[in-house]
Amino acid sequence: MSSALLDLPVKVSSERLFKSLMDLAEIGATPKGGNCRLALTKLDGQGRDLVTGWMKEAGMTVTVDKVGNIFGRRAGKDNSLPPVMTGSHIDTQPTGGKFDGCFGVLAGLEVVRTLNDHDIQTDAPIEVAIWTNEEGTRFVPVMMGSGAFVGKFKLEDILNTTDKDGKRVGDELKAIGYDGKESVGGRAVGAYFEAHIEQGPILEHEKKVIGVVTGSLGLRWYDVTVTGMEMHAGPTPMPIRQDALYASTFIMQDVVQNALDHAPHGRGTVGSATVHPSSRNVIPGKVTFTVDIRHENADALLDMHQRLMATCARIQKEHNVSVEVKEVSYFPPTPFDAAMVNTVREAAKSSGFSYMDIVTGAGHDAVYLASVAPTAMIFVPCKDGVSHNEIEDAKPEDLGAGAQVLCEAMLAKAIR
Amino acid sequence: MSSALLDLPVKVSSERLFKSLMDLAEIGATPKGGNCRLALTKLDGQGRDLVTGWMKEAGMTVTVDKVGNIFGRRAGKDNSLPPVMTGSHIDTQPTGGKFDGCFGVLAGLEVVRTLNDHDIQTDAPIEVAIWTNEEGTRFVPVMMGSGAFVGKFKLEDILNTTDKDGKRVGDELKAIGYDGKESVGGRAVGAYFEAHIEQGPILEHEKKVIGVVTGSLGLRWYDVTVTGMEMHAGPTPMPIRQDALYASTFIMQDVVQNALDHAPHGRGTVGSATVHPSSRNVIPGKVTFTVDIRHENADALLDMHQRLMATCARIQKEHNVSVEVKEVSYFPPTPFDAAMVNTVREAAKSSGFSYMDIVTGAGHDAVYLASVAPTAMIFVPCKDGVSHNEIEDAKPEDLGAGAQVLCEAMLAKAIR
Numbered sequence: 001m002s003s004a005l006l007d008l009p010v011k012v013s014s015e016r017l018f019k020s021l022m023d024l025a026e027i028g029a030t031p032k033g034g035n036c037r038l039a040l041t042k043l044d045g046q047g048r049d050l051v052t053g054w055m056k057e058a059g060m061t062v063t064v065d066k067v068g069n070i071f072g073r074r075a076g077k078d079n080s081l082p083p084v085m086t087g088s089h090i091d092t093q094p095t096g097g098k099f100d101g102c103f104g105v106l107a108g109l110e111v112v113r114t115l116n117d118h119d120i121q122t123d124a125p126i127e128v129a130i131w132t133n134e135e136g137t138r139f140v141p142v143m144m145g146s147g148a149f150v151g152k153f154k155l156e157d158i159l160n161t162t163d164k165d166g167k168r169v170g171d172e173l174k175a176i177g178y179d180g181k182e183s184v185g186g187r188a189v190g191a192y193f194e195a196h197i198e199q200g201p202i203l204e205h206e207k208k209v210i211g212v213v214t215g216s217l218g219l220r221w222y223d224v225t226v227t228g229m230e231m232h233a234g235p236t237p238m239p240i241r242q243d244a245l246y247a248s249t250f251i252m253q254d255v256v257q258n259a260l261d262h263a264p265h266g267r268g269t270v271g272s273a274t275v276h277p278s279s280r281n282v283i284p285g286k287v288t289f290t291v292d293i294r295h296e297n298a299d300a301l302l303d304m305h306q307r308l309m310a311t312c313a314r315i316q317k318e319h320n321v322s323v324e325v326k327e328v329s330y331f332p333p334t335p336f337d338a339a340m341v342n343t344v345r346e347a348a349k350s351s352g353f354s355y356m357d358i359v360t361g362a363g364h365d366a367v368y369l370a371s372v373a374p375t376a377m378i379f380v381p382c383k384d385g386v387s388h389n390e391i392e393d394a395k396p397e398d399l400g401a402g403a404q405v406l407c408e409a410m411l412a413k414a415i416r
Numbered sequence: 417m418s419s420a421l422l423d424l425p426v427k428v429s430s431e432r433l434f435k436s437l438m439d440l441a442e443i444g445a446t447p448k449g450g451n452c453r454l455a456l457t458k459l460d461g462q463g464r465d466l467v468t469g470w471m472k473e474a475g476m477t478v479t480v481d482k483v484g485n486i487f488g489r490r491a492g493k494d495n496s497l498p499p500v501m502t503g504s505h506i507d508t509q510p511t512g513g514k515f516d517g518c519f520g521v522l523a524g525l526e527v528v529r530t531l532n533d534h535d536i537q538t539d540a541p542i543e544v545a546i547w548t549n550e551e552g553t554r555f556v557p558v559m560m561g562s563g564a565f566v567g568k569f570k571l572e573d574i575l576n577t578t579d580k581d582g583k584r585v586g587d588e589l590k591a592i593g594y595d596g597k598e599s600v601g602g603r604a605v606g607a608y609f610e611a612h613i614e615q616g617p618i619l620e621h622e623k624k625v626i627g628v629v630t631g632s633l634g635l636r637w638y639d640v641t642v643t644g645m646e647m648h649a650g651p652t653p654m655p656i657r658q659d660a661l662y663a664s665t666f667i668m669q670d671v672v673q674n675a676l677d678h679a680p681h682g683r684g685t686v687g688s689a690t691v692h693p694s695s696r697n698v699i700p701g702k703v704t705f706t707v708d709i710r711h712e713n714a715d716a717l718l719d720m721h722q723r724l725m726a727t728c729a730r731i732q733k734e735h736n737v738s739v740e741v742k743e744v745s746y747f748p749p750t751p752f753d754a755a756m757v758n759t760v761r762e763a764a765k766s767s768g769f770s771y772m773d774i775v776t777g778a779g780h781d782a783v784y785l786a787s788v789a790p791t792a793m794i795f796v797p798c799k800d801g802v803s804h805n806e807i808e809d810a811k812p813e814d815l816g817a818g819a820q821v822l823c824e825a826m827l828a829k830a831i832r
Contacts, residue, residue, distance in 0.1 A: 200651025217650060221696060231801060233685035233708045234633060234777025235616025238675050245686055246672050249665035256662050259654050269649035270661055271696045278688040280637060280706040290696040292649045361650025385647060 010118055012407050014400025017110040021399070024050060024090065024106065025098040034390025035098050039091035039133035039144075040068070040169065045176030047090045051105060051130065058112050060128070064180025067158055068173045069145045070130040071187065074112050076122045076414065082190030084122070084414040085373070086111065086406060087129030088365060089145070093137055097392020099197045099382065099399070105130050107195040107403040111410055122414035124190055131365045132178075138163045146365035149185045150372045189373035191340060191413045194366040195402045196377060197394050201385030202358055209401045210348040211358035211379030214341050216367045217265065217294040218301045218333030224251065224312065228321040230277060230285030245275055245284040247319035254311045255291050258304050265359055266304060267294035296333050296359045334367050340376035340413075347408035348378075353401045378405050426534055428823050430816025433526040437815070440466060440506065440522065441514040450806025451514050455507035455549035455560075456484070456585065461592030463506045467521060467546065474528050476544070480596025483574055484589045485561045486546040487603065490528050492538045492830065498606030500538070500830040501789070502527065502822060503545025504781060505561070509553055513808020515613045515798065515815070521546050523611040523819040530823055538830035540606055547781045548594075554579045562781035565601050566788045605789035607756060607829045610782040611818045612793060613810050617801030618774055625817045626764040627774035627795030630757050632783045633681065633710040634717045634749030640667065640728065644737040646693060646701030661691055661700040663735035670727045671707050674720050681775055682720060683710035707741075712749050712775045750783050756792035756829075763824035764794075769817045794821050 027046045028037035037043045048070065052062045055072035063071045073083065088104025108128035115122070131149070136142025139161050147153050159170035173179040198204075203211050228242035252270045259268030273289035291308065295301040309325065316323040348355035358379055360367075366377045380402035383393035443462045444453035453459045464486065468478045471488035479487045489499065504520025524544035531538070547565070552558025555577050563569050575586035589595040614620075619627050644658035668686045675684030689705035707724065711717040725741065732739040764771035774795055776783075782793045796818035799809035 198651060199648055200653075201647070201656060202651070202653060205656060219650070231617070232615055232778060232803065233683060233687055234635070234710060234779075235614060235618070236683075236777070236801060237616075237618060237680065238672065238683065239679075240617060240621060243672065243685070245668065245689065249668050252661065252665050256654065256659065263655075264653065267649060267652075267654065269659070269697070269699055271649055271691075271698050271700060272694040273661065273689065273691045274694075275687075275689045278690075280687045281685070281708055282687050283685055284687060292697055294650060361652070362648060363650075385652065387648065 010114060010120065010407060010411065012110050012114045012400060012403045014396050016113065017106055017400055017403050018396040020054065020106045020109065021098060021102055024102055028092065030095065030390050032390040034392065035092045035096050036094055037090065037092045038094065038138040039135065040138065040172035040176060042176065044091055045178065048130065048176070048178060051090060051109070054109055055128065058109065058116060060112060063182050064178055065182040065184045066155060066180055067145050067148045067184050068132040068178040068180060069149055072128040074115070074126040076125040078123050079125055081124035082188035083125040083127040084191045084410050085127040085129055085189050086193045086195065086410060087131060088194055088196060089131045089134035091133055091135050093135055093388045095390050097387055097389060099392055099394045100199065100387050101134055103197055103394070103399055103402070104195045107406050110403045111407045114407055122411065123416045124414040126410060126414060134365055139169055143363055143365055143368055146368040150368045151185055152368060155184050189369065192366060192369040192373045192375045193406055193409055194364060194377045195406045196364060196379060197382040197387060198379040198385065199362050199382060199387040203379060203381040204385060206356055207354070208356045209353040209380065209398055210355035210405055212341060212345045212348060212355055213336060213360050213377035213379055214357050215296055215333065215335035216360045216364070217267065217296050218298060219292065219294045219329065219331045220301065220305055220327060221329035222291040222308070223326045223328055224289050224291055225324040226287045226321050228285055231283045233281040233283055236283060241283055242320050243283050244287045244321055247315050247321045248287040248289060250315050251311055252289065255293065255308065258307050259293065262295055262300050262304055265296040266300065267361060294361055298333050301333060331363070334370050336370060336376045337374035340374045343409045343412050344376045344378055344405065347405045347412065351401070351404050351408055353405065378402050426530060426536065426823060426827070428526050428530045428816060428819045430812050432529065433522055433816055433819050434812040436470065436522045436525065437514060437518055440518055444508065446511065446806050448806040450808065451508045451512050452510055453506065453508045454510065454554040455551065456554065456588035456592060458592065460507055461594065464546065464592070464594060467506060467525070470525055471544065474525065474532060476528060479598050480594055481598040481600045482571060482596055483561050483564045483600050484548040484594040484596060485565055485600070488544040490531070490542040492541040494539050495541055497540035498604035499541040499543040500607045500826050501543040501545055501605050502609045502611070502826060503547060504610055504612060505547045505550035507549055507551050509551055509804045511806050513803055513805060515808055515810045516615065516803050517550055519613055519810070519815055519818070520611045523822050526819045527823045527826055538827065539832045540830040542826060542830055550781055555585055559779055559781055559784055562784040566784045567601055568784060571600050605785065608782060608785040608789045608791045609822055609825055610780060610793045611822045612780060612795060613798040613803060614795040614801065615778050615798065615803040619795060619797040620801060622772055623770070624772045625769040625796065625814055626771035626821055628757060628761045628764060628771055629752060629776050629793035629795055630773050631712055631749065631751035632776045632780070633683065633712050634714060635708065635710045635745065635747045636717065636721055636743060637745035638707040638724070639742045639744055640705050640707055641740045642703045642737050644701055647699045649697040649699055652699060657699055658736050659699050660703045660737055663731050663737045664703040664705060666731050667727055668705065671709065671724065674723050675709065678711055678716050678720055681712040682716065683708070683777060710777055714749050717749060747779070750786050752786055752792045753790035756790045759825045759828050760792045760794055760821065763821045763828065767817070767820050767824055769821065794818050794825070
């Protein structure tokens with residue numbers, strides 16, 4: 001069901017959406033043009049007040065649950081139907097940008113404002129969610145609110161989580177007035193869409209406006225420790241060395257080659273490495289480094305895992321070093337609901353924007369929501385693929401295009 | 417001229433030598449069995465007092481120059497002849513061992529004591545030198561005293577060098593009573609031998625007791641900076657990455673391969689590396705690392721240098737990163753005097769110890785002395801090749817063997 005079937009020109013306003021984004025960005029604005037609105041700080045509270053105020057002005061009812069997740073609801077003709085939900089987050093990184101998260105929330109608000117403009121009543125209710133602490137910078141884990149909503153975390157554990165100053169989530173929720181009464185989870189969700197900046201360079205590179213997100217890459221994280229023998233760089237001949245860094249370089253290269261051999265959706269990254277004792281004329285005795293591998297397909301990710309283990313075992317043998325691998329995180333690949341993805345694709349097509357299928361390599365609230373409701377995401381380009389940075393940027397027309405596709409997709413699900 | 421020609425059984429005492437080493441090691445002893453006697457500290461002063469006391473007991477006259485180098489002299493029959501000199505240093509690393517340096521000085525003292533035992537008078541005088549601040553830990557540069565002696569450094573610069581607390585070499589020499597009156601350098605040296613623990617694993621590995629040191633490896637040090645592009649590890653596809661660490665691994669590997677291709681005397685080491693921003697899920701945007709290449713042959717070292725430059729240029733191009741290389745140190749290869757080296761080889765042979773030719777990869781006072789006098793070195797094994805460490809260890813019989821070879825080599829030069 002596309003909005004065309006309504007025989008109405010349902011057009012969102014890019015200008016209104018962008019103005020709301022800029023207004024929200026004034027709260028916690030940083031000198032370099034970014035945002036610092038860490039979860040559950042006074043500034044986060046001010047941001048929540050501003051957006052829930054806009055929700056109410058748009059005629060929505062606002063509900064808050066016990067971990068501070070916010071649900072703005074626009075009634076439908078049949079309120080017994082599960083709502084068509086969209087949302088994201090408005091907390092930011094310490095030196096974050098103006099679009100990561102905020103775009104998804106305000107695109108949802110723009111959909112509601114647009115429906116109001118055209119006096120459109122949907123069958124199912126429409127809801128816009130603001131999930132608590134997606135960034136995970138002040139409080140760990142990331143995607144805390146949506147994770148709690150889908151039952152990944154226990155309420156009590158979350159409320160007792162503390163920041164580095166020992167302040168509790170429960171107390172900080174109360175301090176900003178967002179310690180809601182509603183139980184966490186169990187709220188009906190008929191369908192969940194999330195619009196987001198891509199946080200990667202593919203759309204820009206491929207010159208497409210809309211990314212139809214088919215799912216989320218699975219991820220495995222490891223800590224690798226290679227132990228050799230610390231020796232003087234001058235007097236020790238090459239053949240009898242046990243150079244932990246030299247041995248490590250072969251594993252590091254295979255992390256990348258492993259991903260290339262699982263193209264196009266394989267990823268392999270060594271982001272951090274530490275060399276001991278780190279002296280110019282001492283052969284490294286120990287190197288610790290991280291490995292991050294990702295793939296959209298569970299079998300491929302398992303294959304990449306097995307190859308990493310085999311490579312580590314081989315290097316241990318060939319280089320006379322010890323290699324210890326510890327897995328520290330695992331998220332399985334999450335394919336989004338095929339019908340929902342198709343709804344986004346059709347909306348992009350009927351809206352007339354260029355589009356392409358894409359997978360998300362970063363984590364999003366939608367990845368958790370996918371475990372309780374049919375879910376899909378809509379990406380728009382961000383400049384140079386940069387996010388989590390004050391220079392994060394996106395074009396008003398691209399953001400408007402994302403909101404337009406979101407609007408059409410939500411209408412397709414909310415109108416019978 | 418070997419001692420056999422004296423028709424006397426001139427045998428050094430391994431026991432006496434080892435006892436003196438252990439007595440000296442009580443000054444600045446560390447809990448883990450090592451030594452901390454940093455240059456020009458009160459403890460260094462106590463060490464100097466102990467050894468110069470032993471020199472005087474052995475009938476030697478003691479002279480100190482303006483940078484604190486000590487010369488213990490045993491007169492010859494013809495004191496117009498330039499002395500046959502040996503020596504090393506008694507300052508240590510912060511967590512140093514009992515043998516590095518001290519062995520060379522006390523092996524020289526053991527030679528004098530042995531000549532006294534046998535009432536042998538040499539034609540040329542015999543001298544035992546203690547060079548100031550060889551380790552370079554408290555005051556930079558390393559091999560300060562011997563470097564000043566051969567004119568590598570200016571006296572005024574050395575005296576004004578300060579430690580991290582701002583204390584001057586000149587003041588610290590005075591504080592321990594070793595601000596001597598003799599001019600630095602210009603003292604006649606007919607021949608210079610230095611006995612030292614190997615500080616590497618070759619002798620142990622080859623099961624040889626004596627290393628006949630034919631020269632010192634030349635050395636070039638570099639700082640390399642590879643700059644790529646910091647990006648999210650999840651959303652960024654492999655083909656468009658500019659991964660500074662991945663690019664760096666190819667240079668790091670070629671540093672080792674370069675040395676292997678210049679076997680057996682090539683060395684290549686990346687001892688230190690730092691990754692930015694060093695976050696598990698961020699593609700490294702910048703990596704800085706050190707390169708240390710060494711070879712005994714100047715042409716081969718130049719060839720290794722040119723290959724390093726070519727590799728860096730190639731990786732810059734192939735990996736779409738920028739590679740900056742800065743050379744920070746250069747010591748040319750120093751072949752020792754062929755006749756002197758042969759004297760050591762003959763002494764090892766006539767003494768009946770197993771021996772092999774070897775080059776030194778580490779720096780020694782002898783490398784500077786080689787620029788003003790015919791020079792050679794004698795190595796003895798140290799356990800597992802470990803030095804600059806409290807667990808540094810050597811066998812009394814091996815140390816005695818080294819002193820015996822030193823004795824025979826010095827006699828060969830000091831008796832006509």
